[in-house]
Amino acid sequence: MPDDDESLPQPLLRATELLRDLPDVRDEWRRDLQRSLDGGHANEALAAERFPRRRWSVSPITAIAACLLCAVLGGVVATSVLRRAVVPTPTITAATPSTALQVRFDLVAPTATQVMIVGDFNQWNAESLPMRRSADGRRWEIEVRLPPGRYTYGFVVDGKLTPDPRAPESASDDFGIPSSVRMVSRAGGSS
Amino acid sequence: MKQLLALVASITLVSAGLGAQRAPLPARIGAESRVVIEHVIDSARTAGLPTEPLTDKVLEGVLKGADDQRIVLAVQSLVRELGTARTILGGATNTALLGATASALHAGVSPTELRRLVRPPGDASADAGVLTSALVVLVDIVAKRVPAGAAVSAIGDLLQRGAPERQFVDLRNEVERDIMAGRPPESALLERTRAHLRQLDADPLMANPASRRRPPSA
Numbered sequence: 001m002p003d004d005d006e007s008l009p010q011p012l013l014r015a016t017e018l019l020r021d022l023p024d025v026r027d028e029w030r031r032d033l034q035r036s037l038d039g040g041h042a043n044e045a046l047a048a049e050r051f052p053r054r055r056w057s058v059s060p061i062t063a064i065a066a067c068l069l070c071a072v073l074g075g076v077v078a079t080s081v082l083r084r085a086v087v088p089t090p091t092i093t094a095a096t097p098s099t100a101l102q103v104r105f106d107l108v109a110p111t112a113t114q115v116m117i118v119g120d121f122n123q124w125n126a127e128s129l130p131m132r133r134s135a136d137g138r139r140w141e142i143e144v145r146l147p148p149g150r151y152t153y154g155f156v157v158d159g160k161l162t163p164d165p166r167a168p169e170s171a172s173d174d175f176g177i178p179s180s181v182r183m184v185s186r187a188g189g190s191s
Numbered sequence: 192m193k194q195l196l197a198l199v200a201s202i203t204l205v206s207a208g209l210g211a212q213r214a215p216l217p218a219r220i221g222a223e224s225r226v227v228i229e230h231v232i233d234s235a236r237t238a239g240l241p242t243e244p245l246t247d248k249v250l251e252g253v254l255k256g257a258d259d260q261r262i263v264l265a266v267q268s269l270v271r272e273l274g275t276a277r278t279i280l281g282g283a284t285n286t287a288l289l290g291a292t293a294s295a296l297h298a299g300v301s302p303t304e305l306r307r308l309v310r311p312p313g314d315a316s317a318d319a320g321v322l323t324s325a326l327v328v329l330v331d332i333v334a335k336r337v338p339a340g341a342a343v344s345a346i347g348d349l350l351q352r353g354a355p356e357r358q359f360v361d362l363r364n365e366v367e368r369d370i371m372a373g374r375p376p377e378s379a380l381l382e383r384t385r386a387h388l389r390q391l392d393a394d395p396l397m398a399n400p401a402s403r404r405r406p407p408s409a
Contacts, residue, residue, distance in 0.1 A: 124250040148320065149287045150294070150327040152251075161255060174248070174265035175257040181331060183363070185324050185356050 100145040101184055105153070107131070107140045107164065112157045115140040119153025119179070126156045152179040216246070217253045224259035231270050240273045241286045244293075272296045279306050288319045291326035298333045304343045308350065324356045325349070328363040335367065337376040345384040352391045362387055 008016075105117055115131040121144060122128045131140040140155075154177075155162050164180035173179060216225055228249060232242050248269050252262035276292035277283065279302055295305055308329075309322060325346050332342045349358060362383055369379035 118254060120244075120247045120251070123247060124254040126254060149323070150291060150330075174268070175252050175255040175261060177255045179251070183324070183327050183331075183360065185320075185360050 100147045102143050103146045103184055104143050107155050108138055109140055109157055110138045114158055116156040117142055117153060118156055119151050121146055121151050146184045148184050151182045153182060154179050216249060219253055221259050224263050227263050228266055231266050235270050241289060244290055245269060275302055280309060285319045288323045291323045294330045295326050298330045300339045300343060308343055308347050321356050324359045328359040331363050332366060332380060335370055335376050337380050341377050345380050349387060352388060354391060358387050
């Protein structure tokens with residue numbers, strides 16, 4: 001479609017001409033408008049000088065680090081709330097195993113060169129609790145402080161796991177090598 | 192830059208704190224089994240079950256040279272038993288008591304028998320220490336080939352009469368001695384239990400009032 005004015009119909013051309021003419025505006029109105037505009041800018045400049053606007057800028061690395069921190073903290077709070085929500089209130093009087101008892105373990109092994117004790121009280125660590133040889137050289141001994149409870153354990157004699165021949169074997173052996181059981185109670189010490 | 196360093200340090204500390212909650216598994220455990228075991232431990236933690244017995248079970252398996260599959264099965268079995276134990280105990284979270292109840296399940300005592308033993312109808316509360324000792328003795332007696340039903344009945348009678356912790360320990364030692372002397376396990380238990388009940392009748396002050404119970408109606 002052609003866009004020049006000559007192709008338009010006459011009534012439309014006249015209307016276009018009328019709209020193009022700017023209405024007369026008095027000079028004093030123009031001056032007032034100009035003055036008020038200048039005054040407004042001046043006030044803004046004054047205000048900006050008195051109360052400068054602080055612009056915050058954060059580097060991308062800081063923003064990423066902040067996001068990570070928020071995610072981690074959110075996770076911690078959520079985990080804590082969830083855990084608190086699912087743990088039911090105990091309905092049975094809780095025992096207070098605050099008083100650990102001195103429990104003695106010994107093993108007759110005159111030919112052994114090294115004996116360690118392992119069990120659920122030392123996370124089955126074969127290096128943390130070495131036993132010492134008795135004065136007569138026949139027995140190996142150790143005393144361990146344990147709170148009341150039931151413990152499964154064994155002796156590692158020169159690298160080989162051996163149950164305590166004087167203690168009852170564990171009923172819950174899952175691995176084909178029996179452990180021994182020691183019960184430590186407030187009333188009767190250990191047995 | 193200082194802000195950035197502070198943030199990174201905070202993240203490291205918080206992450207380390209979270210990492211510390213995760214139980215360390217021995218390096219010997221293979222990747223696939225490790226994923227399964229960590230999932231089991233995380234599930235237990237979310238369910239409010241103790242996770243130490245689970246990691247102990249893994250470490251025991253490793254020390255005993257068990258293969259990964261056997262360790263995974265043992266851990267899965269233990270977490271199931273701990274969950275059932277907590278249901279039987281009515282939501283108790285005492286780790287020693289949960290462990291003793293789970294051990295009893297593992298030894299073959301049925302959940303119904305255990306429920307009757309630890310929560311007889313009308314029972315208000317029980318001393319967790321006495322109950323734990325009673326369950327530990329129950330497990331050891333069952334391990335000595337005493338039928339589970341007879342063992343539950345004997346331990347239940349003593350609990351009902353308020354037997355103190357000491358009596359359960361003595362009972363276990365006596366039964367063990369009798370068995371080693373050649374007496375049949377069940378008759379050794381029955382005879383020793385009767386003797387302890389007579390002792391409680393003769394000296395009512397000996398009974399532990401905290402653990403004295405009304406007779407189970409079942």
